[in-house]
Amino acid sequence: MRAFIMGFACCLLGAPAQGQNTQGQNTLTIATQSEPTAMDPHFHRSNSNNAILRQVFDPMVDFDNAGKIMPRLAESWRIVDDLTWEFRLREGVRFHDGTPLQPEDVAFSFARLPDVPNSPGSFASTVRTVSRVEIVDGRTLRVTTSEPTPFLDAELTAVLILSRRLHGQATTADFNNGRAMIGTGAYRHLSYEQGNRLEAARNPAFWGDAAPWERVQIRFMSNAGSRVAALSAGDVDLIDAVPTQDVARLEADPRIAVFGTESNGTAYLFPDTVREEAPFVTDHEGRPLVPNPLRDVRVRRAMSMAINRQGVVDRLLAGQGTPAEQFAPPIAIGRIPDQPPIPHDVARARALLAEAGYPNGFRMTLHGPSGWFPGDTDVLQAVAQGLNRIGVQTRVEVLPTATFFTRATNRDFAMFMTTYASNLAAITLQQVVATRNPTLRMGPFNRQHYSNPAMDALLQEALRTMDRTRRDALTAQAMRSAMEDVAVIPILYLKVNWAGLRHRVRYDPSPSWYTNALFATPAN
Structure with missing residues (x-):
């Protein structure tokens, strides 16, 4: 099916895309990966x-x-x-x-x-x-x-x-059915059909500059080949989540413009370091392992060393990303300065597993969302291959995003891959790895209930320090504490790309991965 779609897309590239979009010259049509x-x-x-x-x-x-x-x-x-x-x-x-x-x-x-x-x-x-x-x-x-x-x-x-x-x-249902979709924004809500499309119209009374598009239609297309084919046919003006293997080809197409930027997002693995027995972790005979090996920092370090991050970026993502050496990406304020790369060292990883009492490794399942970012399933498979090389027999299971996040929040997984995006390293830590405390509203995305009191103390001090220099130093110390304990296993910093019909649209690429009409302007 993938070969058919890509072949179809290539055939379409031979024909001119002259805005066959039937919505009209002042309607922007976007195909987006995620709804x-x-x-x-x-x-x-x-x-x-x-x-x-x-x-x-x-x-x-x-x-x-x-x-x-x-x-x-x-x-x-x-x-x-x-x-x-x-x-x-x-x-x-x-x-x-x-x-x-x-x-x-x-x-x-x-x-x-x-x-x-x-x-x-x-x-x-x-x-x-x-x-x-x-x-x-x-x-x-x-x-x-x-x-x-x-x-x-x-x-x-x-x-x-x-x-x-x-x-x-108003309830969430009132927003979903459109009754409560009344805001102050540049566009007024017209309709939303789950799994299909959303439509909006220019707000003539907007407090800011008038929106350039009279109408906006956003179509939800989770299949990457379908998005590329729709753009090549001129059925849509703009697509997001450009497949990494298609970036160079689309850049070479004179009818299409690619708009890319380094994002503020990190793809990472989140291991269960808390429970004595973790789901989907067994010995080689399929029996649950107690104690949970992921609780041992040596095991987590071994798993991190097993990942060939540069190989993932170069071979799987065609250079559309950067190997991660800490949780916060380069754009983030307060990250560790001059942090060295995480080594890819299979021999050392095997030795660490043996030191932890697992010379022959163990079995586990690695979970992740499907269609969350370009190449996400391939990245998961590459991580699993790296773990297999050190003796951790790993199978991959991907799920639709809504199902995945519900189950991750329910702590159904031993280790999963996802992303987090922020311009501030302190907020990344506070949201994801700070000890979960609903009363204090700390760690809302700490789905594995990780806890590190030493890191918490540094982070809490940073979060209430008004002096920028001291605050950044405290944040970097908190980040170092989290990385030394392998609270999460960062994989890569994502590059994000959009592609549009050159004669129709220009797009200001968002480091936060935002796809909407606010960043799109007519080409002429």
């Missing part, structure tokens, strides 16, 4: 949700694609003192139905974050230190925190603002 897990802006902190919903809803502040925090609904903000931030909202902003934006809506949005049922990845940690929101006047609010919070503005880039009047009783 949202829900349309509720506070349901799931995932890239696909965040990207699509930003067309309809706005945060108070946001990162631009250069990593700088920019005003959105808040035209300005300032630090009053170590525990107080003041935000000034833009004048005259209205939701799509005409309801005015007020400071009370921001307070409502903050309060709603922890209360969204069945969230597979909560936004609650973004406001974990917010103790009070004071309405100063019709456009100004003051946010009081329980401790110094130097990253509050960065955290709030993730929070899309809802209306207390329109969304006070």
